[in-house]
Amino acid sequence: MRDSEQIVNHAQKFCLENGLRLTKKRRQVLKALVESPFALSAYELRELCKTECDEMLPPMSIYRILDFLQEAGFVHRLNVSNRYTACSHIACEHEHLFSQFLICVKCKMVTEIDIPDLTIKNMKNDAASAGFELESPQLEINGICFTCKNRAA
Amino acid sequence: MRDSEQIVNHAQKFCLENGLRLTKKRRQVLKALVESPFALSAYELRELCKTECDEMLPPMSIYRILDFLQEAGFVHRLNVSNRYTACSHIACEHEHLFSQFLICVKCKMVTEIDIPDLTIKNMKNDAASAGFELESPQLEINGICFTCKNRAA
DNA sequence: TAATTTATGATACTACATATCATTTTGAGA
DNA sequence: TCTCAAAATGATATGTAGTATCATAAATTA
Structure with missing residues (x-):
């Protein structure tokens, strides 16, 4: 998954420039979302992270991490399905309001x-x-x- | 609330014509929705019906009634907020797809x-x-x- | 009126989400 | 480098939306 690494690195760079901390777990959640073709629920993400790194984050942490990633503009929440998806503009400069x-x-x-x-x-x-x-x-x-x-x- | 009565009566008529049963409780839930200017959650509807008629419907019944009302085209579900709102075209013939x-x-x-x-x-x-x-x-x-x-x- | 379908009730449970307090990690300044 | 404050994460408990399932009641049909 060369591609997803690259995207996550962009996010990392953005964080450094803006005094945000893309911690290991935040990175991990973001990576999972970037690699998924479909939107994931918080609990699905939890499972996914477990299989990836053999550690089960508590729900609260997942939601906090998702909040952070949303604030930073890296992920969107799909309200209709209560699921989360990586923003497709992480690696491009291109501003997008709508x-x-x-x-x-x-x-x-x-x-x-x-x-x-x-x-x-x-x-x-x-x-x-x-x-x-x-x-x-x-x-x-x-x-x-x-x-x-x-x-x- | 003369107006809401009238709308509910339209629904009743439609049901009669189409072999559907607008029972007392269904009528009651529909009326509550028609009279509300904002969308209501299933559990808010439950409360509302209680104060109106002093009887607390079980959640399952509320959801079933809402399913019926949706099928019949009398109410819409707002996915973003998990709330329900009466269709504004109950009393008019006007078809609406979008x-x-x-x-x-x-x-x-x-x-x-x-x-x-x-x-x-x-x-x-x-x-x-x-x-x-x-x-x-x-x-x-x-x-x-x-x-x-x-x-x- | 009996049998069948339709509607509703009751209980229990699952999924999504958050409140709250404890603990750990991180970064800045002495 | 050590200390302290802030930021991040963990753990426990709980709230809320929604459903599965089986039982009961009401209404239609025969």
């Missing part, structure tokens, strides 16, 4: 895309017509990835 | 709007570019309602 998560209902794979400005503009207008001002939205949308779709056909 | 819920982060009020075709089209395209085919999405978006916004200013 994220959209496409979740395959078959294989559970998660793809994070930026919402194009046009779509956001439409959504803001839609909301304004109903008397609402949008906060930076995080969209979580179910669908079928083309891989699964082709397999079905 | 719903968007605007949730005020201040007062928690929920507004259900239809997503305009243009916005949907954009979202479908966005997803397709990432190798996904959308399922009929339900969008749950946080924001501030103009009432709260004006109050703040």
Whole structure:
């Protein structure tokens, strides 16, 4: 998993530059998330870390670590499924305010895309017509990835 | 609450026409949801029904009733907050496939709007570019309602 | 009215999450 | 390098959302 190492190293570098501590366990949780194609629950992460390093973190620690990783912008929480997924922009500079998560209902794979400005503009207008001002939205949308779709056909 | 009665009666009529049974308890849960400006959790509904009719439904019953009401199209579940809200189209004929819920982060009020075709089209395209085919999405978006916004200013 | 289906009740349990206090680790300054 | 304070983690207990399962009650149908 050369790739995931690299991404985690980016995170490490970011932490050093910003006075954050990417401890061993935080690294480990982040690595697990980076390597997973689908979002993981806190307890799934716990299991995963156990098999990886033969040590069972208490739930509280997992949640604290996830909080830290979210604060740092390394992971997102999918509210719909109570699961966590690594941000796909850890290794790039590219700022992203509005994220959209496409979740395959078959294989559970998660793809994070930026919402194009046009779509956001439409959504803001839609909301304004109903008397609402949008906060930076995080969209979580179910669908079928083309891989699964082709397999079905 | 003349209005909510009327809406519940529409639901009743719909059930009669479609071989569904809107029992007393189902009616009661639906009425509570119709009258609430914000989404309610299953356990909040339980409390509400108790104060209304002095009888505490077991959690399982609440969930079963909510399942029924969802199947019938009378209520929606907000996945982000694990809460339930009455569909705003019970009393109108108007079909709606793609719903968007605007949730005020201040007062928690929920507004259900239809997503305009243009916005949907954009979202479908966005997803397709990432190798996904959308399922009929339900969008749950946080924001501030103009009432709260004006109050703040 | 009996039999069958549908709805609800009761008990127990699982998963997700947090409060709280104890312990360990880390980093900064003397 | 040692000390101390802050940050991170551990442990225990508990709260809350949701479900599995089996029992009972109510309503339909024959």
